[in-house]
Amino acid sequence: MSANDIRRAIAERLKACRKEREMSLDKAALLTGVSKAMLGQIERGESAPTIATLWKIAGGLNLSFSSFFAGKAGSDFRQVPFPYDADMAIRVVFPFDAATHMEMFEVTLSNRYHQRSPAHRFGVVEHVVAVSGVLDLIHEGRVHRLKPGLAHRFHADVAHQYRAASDTVVFQAIICYT
Template sequence: MTEHKESPTDSDPQDVVRHLAGQLKALRSSRGWSLDATALATGVSKAMLGQIERGESSPTIATLWKIAKGFACPLSVFLSSAPQPSTELVFRSATELRAKPARDDMLVAPLFPYDPRFAFELLELSLLPGYVRHSDAHATGVTEHVIVLSGEMEVLIDDTWHRLGKGDAVRFAADRPHGYRNLSKASAVCHNLIHYPAGTATE
C-alpha cells in the first residue's frame, strides 16, 4: 500500500492566487476558449476573468462557483492540486491546507480535492462571524453534505434557513439555489462533502 502525505502548498495566500490563475488559464486553453467565450459560459465578466488570470483580483466564492459550473468542473480544481492517482493511503492536514481562497469571510481547506474515482470532494469550511453566502444552483444531480464540527451555522434549503449546531448534519440537493450563514459571534467550522453524479464534473 502506498502512503502519500500532501505538502501544505495551498496555505500561502500567494500560492492560492497563482494556482487559481494557472488553473483558469489551463482550462481555457484546454477548451480553446477566449475570454469572451469564457465570460459567456460562466456568467463572469471578461474584465473579472482577466484580472483573476493576472492575479490582480480575488473573486468571491460565488464567483468561483460560477466559473466552476461554466467549465463543468469541481470547485476544488481552483483550490488545490489534483490528487495523486497512484496513491492508496493519503494523509491531509486541515491546519496546513486552510486558506482564504476568495475575499469572502470564509476559510477553506480542500481535504480531499475531487477525484473521479470517488466522484466527490471534501472541504473544511470556516465561516467567520457574520458570514452570509447565497449560492446559485449547481449542475443537475449535485448533492451536498454538511457536518458541523464547531459553532453554529444555518443552511438555506428551499427558501428556509435551517439551524445546525455542533454534531448536526444535513444532506440536500445542491442543484437548486441554497446558502450558508453564520450570524453568531464565533466562527463556525463544518465539513462539506460535494458529490458529483457521472457526467456532471470533469477535471
C-alpha cells in the first residue's frame, strides 16, 4: 500500500462514515477534536493525517484504527506508510473483529522515533510485546522498558508514548475495545 493508497483509503472511510451517520464536518470536528478544515482536507485527499490525528478521528467516531486502511479479512497486510510519520510503519496482523473487539498490529519505529499517542476512547486496553530492539513505553508518568520478549498491558484511554530506545524497534500491539 503506497502513501497515496493510504491517503485515499482514509479519505474514503472518513467520508463513508460521515455519510452513513448523516454527520456534518462540524459535528465530526466536535466529536474528534480535529478541526473542520483538517477533516475536509483529509476527505478530499489533500492531506494525510498523522498517526496521532488518525487515532483522534477513530476514537471520536467510535471506529477501530485499522478500519481506515485494512482490507477485507484474509487480505495481504503489508506495512502501511504514513507520509507525516516516516519513521513509523504499521502492519495490520489482524484487522478489527467485531466478535472479539480486537485488532493486532506490528509496529516498526526507526531512527529512535518517539511517537506520542493521544488518549483513546474510554475502556481501550493495549497489549504490547517487544519483538526486536528496545522500546520505552511511557504512560501515566512511568517508563516501561521492553526488551525482546517482554510485554506490557495498559489502559490506553490516557495519553501514552512509544519511544525507540535503540535505532530500530519492532513490537506487536493488540488493541482491545470495549
